Amino acid sequence: MDNPQKMLLSYSKTIDILNKYQLNHVSGIVTDDANELRWNFLKMNKPVVLKATGKTIFHKTEKGQVILNINSPEELDNAVNKIRKTSPANADFEFLLQPQISGGEIIVGGKNDSNFGPIILFGMGGIYAQMINDVATRPAPISKKSAGQLILSTKANAFCEGFRSIKVDRKILENFVVRASKLIANEKKVVEFDFNPVIVGNFGATIVDAKLYTYSEDMIL
Amino acid sequence: MKNNAVSSIEKMINPESIAVIGASRDPNSVGYGILKNLISNYKEEGRGQYKYEGKVFAINPNAKQILGIKCYEDILSVHEHIDLAIICVRAQIVNQVAWQCAKKGVKSIIVISAGFGEIGTAGRIMQEQLVKICKQHSMRMLGPNCLGVIRPSKTMNASFALTIPNPGQVAFISQSGAIADSVIDWAIEEKYTFSTIVSTGNSADLDAADWLDWLARDKQTKSIAMYVESIKNGRKFIKSAKKLKEKKPIILLKGGKTSQGQKAANSHTGALAGDYQVFFGAMKEAGVIIAESIEEMFDLARALCKQPKLQKNSIAIITNGGGVGVLCADYCSQFGLNLANLKKSTLNKLDKTKMMNPNYSKNNPLDIIGDARPLQYKAALETLIGENYISGILVIQTLQSMTDPVWDAKIVIEVHKKNPKKPIICVFMGGKYSHVGIRLLEQNNIVEFNEPRKAVKAMAALYGLV
Known part of the structure; x- marks a missing residue:
């Protein structure tokens, strides 16, 4: 019998479960739209962190898909470009923008x-x-x-x-x-x-x- | 009628009649060894001659007589009731024989024969059928692929181990037959004693948890040493072990700690929580003490069955040698044992005994100096054990020309009798000249180690720190 492949829960299902068990988590914005990221960035406490998220995104840090210490809109744009480069063209992923604690x-x-x-x-x-x-x-x-x-x-x-x-x-x-x-x-x-x-x-x-x-x-x- | 595990184990340990199916004339066979073990007279220094008192029936269709006892063609030809059947025929006919046992109304069987789950698919299928036969007839089974059981107090050696150790208070449950076998020989040499020895083999029916349930009720057993490689039904084991937690300590040695078979995991938890990590966490939850070696398993089992629990984490060390005291203090810190700060009032009491060498350390470890005679030990031990803030004592004796190991031992025994709720563990370092003192301690249920680290670890185990 083949072992079925383990998959990651979607971001929204994950948040639902964390809330259900009252497990505190950093809130974040998930989107694939760079404009939406910029708009939200302006409203957030700095620094922030930008990550890739998706059902096959496993080792983010190792793959350069976590960018820390983002303080300005320019740094945010650079981070978006970096993550896009490290992710395969057809990869199913979005951005996750969170305050950095x-x-x-x-x-x-x-x-x-x-x-x-x-x-x-x-x-x-x-x-x-x-x-x-x-x-x-x-x-x-x-x-x-x-x-x-x-x-x-x-x-x-x-x-x-x-x-x-x-x-x-x-x-x-x-x-x-x-x-x-x-x-x-x-x-x-x-x-x-x-x-x-x-x-x-x-x-x-x-x-x-x-x-x-x-x-x-x-x-x- | 349901045949629960505990009552069927009781029948295995205290059977009034045993059938050996596969009894053999070949002196090199298991079937011969088991029959011989059950009907032999045993001699032991200080105990005289003794023998298993129940009835023993030999089953072998090809022989008339083995070792002077009559052979039956099959178990159904025996008219008397059989409490326990020991099966040591070749694997291919075990199931047929087990079925006959069921028909005869036997409720407990021990399957010694190998060639089941441990050899692969074909064996596994036979094992499943065997378990099915047992279940259908409410018959319970130890094994297959095991050494059997030994109950020293009944002189019952229902195994093919060479001989029987003396009766004692430690039960030994071993997944490995070979380890159990060798331990018995070693135990006899070391005067180590047992309440029961069980080899569980493939645990196809009765498993380690069932044995724990029975041991909880066994009056002879005070502590349990276990060797395991795997536990199949982990939750059941935790439940049984937890019930024993306060009453009888379990000291477990795990074989197969390294997880070579661990597959590449794509998560941290998958990689970090390896098989042993999970096992260890489960044992902690169950209150099981983990030993690192065979020797340590028995050291701790012995210490924990003889001495009371340490009530508070606050002990004192009495020594006639500074160096060993320092070593013990180091080990205490390593295992998380606290050394009590000796109060001024305690030092006053010590001075008042007028027994102390003027240069004694006035600290914990209490160094009563190399020339300490038995009466100095007595004064120090009685004073410290009488203090409420001291819950247990390590007594160290290094050997000097004026040391008197036998008298020192008598003092420890006497003080312990008056203070049975506070554990005392001794380190009588030496060999030839300390030996008689050490024997005396052991005979009076005081644990002694020649090695300071072992003594401290045993004390730590008495407080649940190991």
């Missing part, structure tokens, strides 16, 4: 394991997540108590203790992990997800990049 970078993920069922993953995030490899997992859904132990078991715990100027309320982060674990346990059509990075700080925890994976065609539109 800073803080500690963590990863929260979920997947379905063939032996243990749905699991939740937590740890150090960002583009070096795989290199640092400081993550831990638990079966999902997770209790608040176990979420606390999960956070304590990785170095990302330092963001709760306070590291440099970054400090996130432990309770807020625990709740975030609990809700994310409910997502993977309850949403049968979501087979795996990555929130990486989730930015943490005194404002709480905010998902900057959410990828939800599915095998169901109806979830990608």
